[in-house]
Amino acid sequence: MAAGTVSTKRVHPVRSFLVGDEPMPPALWGIIFFIFSEIMFFSGLIAAMLALHADTLHWEPTNGGHRVHGDELRPILFTVMLVSTSVPMQIAAFAIRKGNRRLMLWMMGIVLVIGTAFIINQGFEWGEAMFGISDGTYAASFYTLTGFHGAHVIGGLVFILAQFVRGLLGHFDAKRNTAVEAATLYWHFVGFVWLLVIFPLVFFLS
Amino acid sequence: MATLAGAQTTGYAGVAAWRTILEWLTTVDHKKIGIMYLWAAGAFGLVGMAFSLVLRTELMETGTVISAEAYNSLFTMHGSVMIFLFLLPIGAAFMNYSMPLQIGALDMAFPRINALSFWIFLFGGVLLAMSFAVEGGTASAGWTAYPPITLDSGANAEKPGSGMDMWLIGVILLGQAxxxxxxxxLVTIFKMRAPGMTMWRMPLFTWTTMVTGLLILLSTPVLAAALVMGFIDRNGAGGAFFEPSQGGQPLLWQNLFWFYSHPAVYIMILPAMGIVSDIFGVFTRRPIFGYRSMVLALIAIGLLGFIVWAHHMFTTGGVFLPFFMGATFLIAVPTGVKMFNWITTMWRGSNVFPTAMLFSVGFLMLFLIGGITGVFHAAVPVDFALHDTYFVVGHFHYTMSIAATFGFLAGCYYWFPKMFGKFMNEGLGKLHFWLLFVGVNLIFFTQLLLGLDGMPRRINDYVANPGWELMNTIATIGAFVSAAGMMVFFFNVFYSLKYGERASDDPWEGTTLEWATSSPPPPHNFDSLPEIRSERPLFDLRFGERLADDEHYHGHAPSNGGSSSKAGG
Known part of the structure; x- marks a missing residue:
């Protein structure tokens, strides 16, 4: 299409926001399908948690230990931190669509730092929890869900780190940025699932 | 094979052999990966069949030949191997080999991930097989692995050994693959189609690959969730998920397990249906009747497949019976549409019956019996009476095991010339068909009758009720007849690879794109593609000019019929 003419092909605004106006390359389709399968995996775990919660007798930790550590401020803080990293990650994707590699690297750096802080905090939470994995159905659900989510956060961070290093090496420009878009979509998924995992576990069901 | 010949030109035979082996170990070519899936699935299928022969020998008469523990282990591994290591991967084999060719793609969308899938699958399969060597033996709770007997907590302390853990991890790996x-x-079908290959022009096998892909994508992770919870239950959580005394819920496992495993039976049967549909479209010398209704029926089966899982759990008392009964009955409708379309395709067709077509017709007959007995089960009162009897065993073997196997064997005979450039021997093929067809009916029809008579499944011995011994003996004879048939098949494969009659590029006068390239195809699949103006591009290529004058053909005449040259030849 000649420069200056307006594209007659309408692109859905959500699609345009998430992956830009270019035709999606196979790799982006692939990551989207893969994210659907991941959503089904967490659906299975979360469904199990909800079903087990129906049996209130066995739900509370059997050793009398209460929830993670009593105060709700810390999980709220880290939840907000993790979910809000979707913003810099998306800004990174916007930046590279315009060819701004420098801004992309800064934004990815922010995501990497906050994501790592989240994982470290998660390690402390496990260490401070007043129950073990064998102390009832709440405890088992807690460790299983936060554990698998944590593994996915680490996976997402490795994914982003790889693109960060590639960016440092001079990869990516306005045309070639599929891996950044894919990492961004995956990171949105990791944050979204945390909302589904942490809110029932910490605020409603404990 | 072209690849073997290519490697052998490079000097010493030993070097050439190593090069060939290295080439296959590192290949990312969808055709080679498909063929590796085929060999692996065939080998595992042979193992699963050997297990079934031991089981049938045990059941031939009252009294025991092997211990109850060995029987439990073998029927568990028979089911697991046949489902996870034979039926699912052999479907993947054909989807890998044929689907990219059918849509005119150069390869899969992600060739390296494709290779990764295969090797994960093989590793998972080896892990399952190795569980025979560990203390306590293999998993022995059936392929459904219902807790709490799979747990080593609570009342079952120290019951199943680490074989159960290996089973759980192995199946997680197979699911990941x-x-x-x-x-x-999915991405290959959505993004890699050749110009002109619109969705409504895709061959039916490609459509089944797409629907199967969606079923795998959305159901397998749920099984993975159940499996990891089972693993955590056995190794730390102490039964919090599935052990009732610890607050766990055995029904939770059943729900999650069948949320995968009911779609999984469609994952096994749908590719077979696709193969059979393509074969009918060739050997009846007619276009498949109701192409669009076939696709819509396929999609309907896929959608309904997600809301019927609890019909496996009618007798647990934990599911809403009317809904799942109704939904299950509904599945008979699209299945019936497909059945009638196949029959109508044959109706007044110029049918020819090479072995591939014989197996397709055999598929129809076996699937009919399986489908009708499935409708019996969908009715809750009947299911209450027949649950856990041999009627169930007969039913599911008729559908997802034997009918699917017939579809896949049809695919073997149909695509063998494309894969290796040689025909399979027709005489041996017909012997194989008749031995197998008679054999499996001897096994499974008697099992239906035994089930109606109330014989329970998964028990290694039975009382000498009138008729039971006779029927079981007939079933065992049937098993050995079937095994003999399969031996003929395996012999035929090796015989035909060496001495088979050379096949042309399009030996069956096929209608779909895989016949537009050489046999076997070059690594890049196509040198050039014919124009694609319908779901039968090769038919257009062959008869296009004649049909250009025929205004009745598809309602419109192609403007420049048959102008493109035939590819690859």
């Missing part, structure tokens, strides 16, 4: 594979299939 499936998921990677399904992503690959």
């Amino acid at each position: 499936s998921i990677f594979g399904s992503v690959n299939f």
Whole structure:
């Protein structure tokens, strides 16, 4: 299409926001399908948690230990931190669509730092929890869900780190940025699932 | 094979052999990966069949030949191997080999992930097989692995050994391979189609690959969730998920397990249906009747497949019976549409019956019996009476095991010339068909009758009720007849690879794109593609000019019929 003419092909605004106006390359389709399968995996775990919660007798930790550590401020803080990293990650994707590699690297750096802080905090939470994995159905659900989510956060961070290093090496420009878009979509998924995992576990069901 | 010949030109035979082996170990070519899936699935299928022969020998008469523990272990591994290591991967084999060729793609969308899928699958299979060597033996709770007997907590302390853990991890790996594979299939179908190959022009096998891919993508992760919870239950959580005394819920496992495993039976049967549909479209010398209704029926089966899982759990008392009964009955409708379309395709067709077509017709007959007995089960009162009897065993073997196997064997005979450039021997093929067809009916029809008579499944011995011994003996004879048939098949494969009659590029006068390239195809699949103006591009190529004058053909005449040259030849 000649420069200056307006594209007659309408692109859905959500699609345009998430992956830009270019035709999606196979790799982006692939990551989207893969994210659907991941959503089904967490659906299975979360469904199990909800079903087990129906049996209130066995739900509370059997050793009398209460929830993670009593105060709700810390999980709220880290939840907000993790979910809000979707913003810099998306800004990174916007930046590279315009060819701004420098801004992309800064934004990815922010995501990497906050994501790592989240994982470290998660390690402390496990260490401070007043129950073990064998102390009832709440405890088992807690460790299983936060554990698998944590593994996915680490996976997402490795994914982003790889693109960060590639960016440092001079990869990516306005045309070639599929891996950044894919990492961004995956990171949105990791944050979204945390909302589904942490809110029932910490605020409603404990 | 072209690849072998290519490697052998490079000096010493030993070097050439190593090069060939290295080439196959590192290949990312969808055709080679498909063929490796085929060999692996065939080998595992042979193992699963050997297990079934031991089981049938045990059941031939009252009294025991092997211990109850060995029987439990063998029927568990028979089911697991046949489902996870034979039926699912052999479907993947054909989806890998044929689907990219059918849509005119150069390869899968992600060739390296495709290779990764295969090797994960093989590793998972080896892990399952190795569980025979560990203390306590293999998993022995059936392929459904219902807790709490799979747990080593509570009342079952120290019962199942680490074989159960290996089973859980092995199946997680196999599921992961499936998921990677399904992503690959879906993206390939959505993004890699040749110009002109619109969705409504895709061959039916490609459509089944797409629907199967969606089923795998959305159901397998749920099984993975159940499996990891089972693993955590056995190794730390102490039964919090599935052990009732610890607050766990055995029904939770059943729900999650069947949320995968009911779609999984469609994952096994749908590719077979696709193969059979393509074969009918060739050997009846007619276009498949109701192409669009076939696709819509396929999609309907896929959608309904997600809301019927609890019909496996009618007798647990934990599911809403009317809904799942109604939904299950509904599945008979699209299945019936497909059945009638196949029959109508044959109706007044110029049918020819090479072995591939024989197996397709055999598929129809076996699937009919399986489908009708399935409708019996969908009715809750009947299911209450027949649950856990041999009627169930007969039913599911008729559908997802034997009918699917017939579809896949049809695919073997149909695509063998494309894969290796040689025909399979027709005489041996017909012997194989008749031995297998008679054999499996001897096994499974008697099992239906035994089930109606109330014989319970999964028990290693039975009382000498009138008729039971006779029927079981007939079933065992049937098993050995079937095994003999399969031996003929395996002999035929090796015989035909060496001495088979050379096949042309399009030996069956096929209608779909895989016949537009050489046999076997070059690594890049196509040198050039014919124009694609319908779901039968090769038919257009062959008869296009004649049909250009025929205004009745598809309602419109192609403007420049048959102008493109035939590819690859």
